[in-house]
Amino acid sequence: MSVQSNVEVRTEWGIVSARQAGRNLAKEIGFSSVDQARITTAISELARNIYLYAEKGEIIIEAVEEIHSTGVKHGIKITAKDKGPGIKNIRQVMEDGFTTSGGLGAGLPGVKRLMDEFDIDSVAGEGTEITTIKWNS
Amino acid sequence: MADSFSLMQEQYAKILQTYLQEKNEIGLYHAQQFSKKVLENQISPEEVVSLHLDAIEKFFPDLPQGARDSFEFLLEVMMGYGMAYREHQSLRDKQKELETEINVAANMQQTFLPKEIPSVDSLDVGVISVPASKMSGDYYHFVKDENNCIGVAIADIIGKGVPAALCMSMIKYAMDSLPEQRLQPGALLENLNRVVEQNVASNMFITMMYGSYDPRVHHFYYSGAGHEPGFYYNYKTDSFEELYAKGLVLGITRDTTFREYHKKVEPGDFIVLLSDGVTECRTDEGFIEREELTRFIHQYKHLPAQEIVNNVFYQLEKLQGFQLRDDFSLIILRRKV
Structure with a gap:
């Protein structure tokens, strides 16, 4: 199983490559086609944010696992990193309906709902790092 | 109780198979019922596509690859x-x-209004106050002093809903903190005006009419701050006249003074105080005329004051198709014979 892929995002091609890398790994882990579509949609949204607001950054895709008493849980972890302008008011962008897209479910709250775990760190003027995980149930 | 996803999968396969075999309306009816179930179980659209693909793959094991791939495409769309x-959920x-929060606030607001109307033998009082939405921008207040004089206030905050309600609660506290001894209506409004001017944003306006009824001499003293004029019903001539009090809206300038008016009230006469939600009651043909309002009041004048206001409210509510556009308050004070 591939350990980690880093995809640079500075054009729309980068978005497509990140999706491809995410889909390949999701398939390998054994996600259903619905979950694959969810994971790639989340990657798309994160990569588009980089492309639109930070100009460049990277998407890191890796397999993760968690050991439970009942067995091993497999998942996929997406990290989106950029050194763009950062987000001044994180609480605001995490609110439904805030995104400039007119709030049709897109944006960061949409990504959070598609995935199982979501974490965001952003410093205005320095950049943003978003980490999100989907577990294969 | 939510059904599990696998149970839904099974059901979908079953109703789809029946439909494919029999191709009749009942099959489609089942599909429609299933769509309700899907919503009930909060299953999202992409999952329905996947349900469908799973099912037809079972029925048609040699589904062409292109057809199968097209579902991946549809899934993405x-x-x-x-x-x-x-997001909608x-x-x-x-x-x-x-x-829920607004309901709690609305209940709280109800407690700001007087729980009971003070009674004196010579006066018959009726009050109705209904908010257009859950919270009201109208306010009324009654107070009885040691001489049995009844003070009555009716106020209207321009605007409605939560902002108006917040402002209304301030008026309530301002009224409560006025000096214990009875103030003349003009002086009372001057006091309140200072509170409003200091505490309320300059884009919020409050109109008010305050009156004091002295049952010892049957005089009604009143002053107004830009408030919708009320009516005075003269029993002897069986006619209405306007109860108007000139004065600036509260909160505009600090040193407003309010002129005091008075009326000698004869047996059977009554005073009508209202908020602009009563006169700005809109029907399909436009605002109702003030004459129409007095006609309604006249129609019920033989009834006790509370029943007059209840009936007038019902008639106006009905005229508007039972939809209030503004907070509605109506008070009647009648000197009993």
Whole structure:
């Protein structure tokens, strides 16, 4: 199983490559086609944010696992990193309906709902790092 | 109780198979019923596509690869709907939360209004106050002093809903903190005006009419701050006249003075105080005329004051198709014979 892929995002091609890398790994882990579509949609949204607001950054895709008493849980972890302008008011962008897209479910709250775990760190003027995980149930 | 996803899968396969075999309306009816179930179980659109693909793969094991791939494509197209659907659910939950909060606030606001109307032998009083939405921007207040004089206030905050309600609660506290001894209406409004001027944003306005009824001499003293004029019903001539008090809206300038008016009230006469929600009652043909309002009041004048206001409210509510556009308050004070 591939350990980690880093995809640079500075054009729309980068978005497509990140999706491809995410889909390949999701398939390998054994996600259903619905979950694959969810994971790639989340990657798309994160990569588009980089492309639109930070100009460049990277998407890191890796397999993760968690050991439970009942067995091993497999998942996929997406990290989106950029050194763009950062987000001044994180609480605001995490609110439904805030995104400039007119709030049709897109944006960061949409990504959070598609995935199982979501974490965001952003410093205005320095950049943003978003980490999100989907577990294969 | 939510059904498990696998149970839904099974059901879908079953009703789809029946439909494919019999191709009749009942099969489609089952599909429609199933769509309700899907919503009940909060299954998003992309999952429905996947349900469908799973089912037809079972029925047609040699489904052409192109057809199968096209479902992957459809799945991707449905993702946007899926995200919008989840956002909708989350917004709906948030709305419920807000509604609960507003209900609590509205209950709290009700406690600001007088629990009972003070009674004196010579006066018959009726009050009705109904908010257009849950919270009201109208306010009324009654007070009885040691000489049995009845003070009555009616106020209207321009605007409605939550902002008006917040402002209304301030008026309530301002009235409560006025000096114990009875103030003349003009002096009372001057006091309140200072409080409003200091505490309320300059884009909020409050109109008020304050009156004091002295049952010892049957005089009604009143002053107004830009408030909708009331009516005075003269029993002897069986006619209405306007109860108007000139004065600036509260909160505009600090040193406003308010002129005091007075009326000698004869047996059977009554005073009508109202908020602009009563006269700005809109029907399909436009605002109702003030004459129409007095006609309604006249129609019920033989009834006790409380029943007059109840009936007038019902008639006006009916005229508007039972939809209030503004907060509605109506008070009647009648000198008993």
